[in-house]
Amino acid sequence: MAIEPVPGLLPQVYELLKSGELEQANRDLARLLQQDLENAEVLFALTGVTFWIDKLKRARESSTDFERGEYLVSQWRPFTAYIEKTGRIYEVGMYAIRQCVFTLALRFYQSLYREDGTAQxxxxxxxxxxxxxxxxxxxxxxxxxxxxxxxxxxxxxxxxELGDCYALCGEMRLAKVYFREAFFQGANAVDLHFLESEIIRRLISQVQALGFSGQVLAEWLPVYGVLYGVLNVKRELRALEFGKLKQAIFALENEIKDASEQSRLVLVPRLINHYFWLIDHYINVNDDKTRINEVLLKIKLLDTDVYNRYTV
Incomplete structure (x- = not known):
C-alpha cells in the first residue's frame, strides 16, 4: 500500500489539533517527520506541538480546572514569542495550534460553568x-x-475584551465606547496581547511606532486614540462619576509633583486621559469655557505636542 505524501497528511493533523487532540497530533507528526526529515512545515508544527505537550502536562498538575485553564492561556504569549524566534511561521499550522490551545483551555473553564443561570x-x-x-x-x-x-x-x-469582540462583530460604535471605558478604568489592567480587532491593533501599532512599549504604551493608547480620532464615541458622566473623576485628577496631580522620571512616564498619559474626560464633561454640560481653557493649559504644561494635536 502506497504511503500518502506528507503534504496530504498534514491537513489531517491540523484537524486533530483544531479539535484539541494534542497527543494524537504529536504522534502523527512524529510519523510524518520520519517520512520527510527535512519538511519545514512538519518541523514547525512539531516544534509547536512539543511546546504545548509540555505545557498541558504542567497544567494538569494544577489543583483546579480554573488554574489549568489559566496556565494554558498564560502560556500563549511566551509561545508566540518563542515561535517567532524559530524563523518562518506557517500560518495554517499556527492557526491550528491556536485552536488547539484555546479549545483545551475552554474545556477546563467550561467544566466550572453552570448553565442554569446562577451567577458566577x-x-x-x-x-x-x-x-x-x-x-x-x-x-x-x-x-x-x-x-x-x-x-x-x-x-x-x-x-x-467586550470592546474587542464588538469590533470583530462590526459593531464599531459599541467597540469604541468599551475600549475608551476600559483604558479609563485602568489601562494597566488591559492585556493588549489578546486584543485582535483591526481598530485596536492598528492603534497599538501606531503608538508603538512612537517608541512606547509595555505599560507606558497602554497608558498612551487612550490619549492617541482620541488624537487620532479612533476613540471618538463618548458618553455623559453621572454626577457620582464626575465627582470621582475630579478626585482622581486631584490625586494624580499631587502624585505627579514628586514622581520620579520613571513614574512620570506612566502618570503623564494617565492624567492627560483624565483631562480629556473632564473636558468632554464640560462640553456635554455646556459649562463655562474658562474651565475648559484651564484644563487645556494643564495639558499644555504636561505635553506641548499633545496639546497642539488636541487643539488643532
Whole structure:
C-alpha cells in the first residue's frame, strides 16, 4: 500500500489539533517527520506541538480546572514569542495550534460553568468569552463577555475584551465606547496581547511606532486614540462619576509633583486621559469655557505636542 505524501497528511493533523487532540497530533507528526526529515512545515508544527505537550502536562498538575485553564492561556504569549524566534511561521499550522490551545483551555473553564443561570465569578465568564473569541465564535464570546460585564462593570480587562469582540462583530460604535471605558478604568489592567480587532491593533501599532512599549504604551493608547480620532464615541458622566473623576485628577496631580522620571512616564498619559474626560464633561454640560481653557493649559504644561494635536 502506497504511503500518502506528507503534504496530504498534514491537513489531517491540523484537524486533530483544531479539535484539541494534542497527543494524537504529536504522534502523527512524529510519523510524518520520519517520512520527510527535512519538511519545514512538519518541523514547525512539531516544534509547536512539543511546546504545548509540555505545557498541558504542567497544567494538569494544577489543583483546579480554573488554574489549568489559566496556565494554558498564560502560556500563549511566551509561545508566540518563542515561535517567532524559530524563523518562518506557517500560518495554517499556527492557526491550528491556536485552536488547539484555546479549545483545551475552554474545556477546563467550561467544566466550572453552570448553565442554569446562577451567577458566577466575572473572571470565569471573561475567560470563557476570551476562549470563544480566540476560536472565532464571536456570538458566544459576546454572550459570555456580556455576562462578565454584568457581574463586574468596572473591570478594564472585561471592558476591553467586550470592546474587542464588538469590533470583530462590526459593531464599531459599541467597540469604541468599551475600549475608551476600559483604558479609563485602568489601562494597566488591559492585556493588549489578546486584543485582535483591526481598530485596536492598528492603534497599538501606531503608538508603538512612537517608541512606547509595555505599560507606558497602554497608558498612551487612550490619549492617541482620541488624537487620532479612533476613540471618538463618548458618553455623559453621572454626577457620582464626575465627582470621582475630579478626585482622581486631584490625586494624580499631587502624585505627579514628586514622581520620579520613571513614574512620570506612566502618570503623564494617565492624567492627560483624565483631562480629556473632564473636558468632554464640560462640553456635554455646556459649562463655562474658562474651565475648559484651564484644563487645556494643564495639558499644555504636561505635553506641548499633545496639546497642539488636541487643539488643532
Amino acid at each position: 465569578e466575572a473572571e470565569l465568564y471573561r475567560k470563557i468569552g476570551l476562549c470563544y473569541k480566540s476560536l472565532g465564535d464571536y456570538e458566544r464570546a459576546l454572550h459570555l463577555l456580556e455576562q462578565a460585564v454584568n457581574a463586574d462593570r468596572d473591570s478594564p480587562a472585561i471592558l476591553a
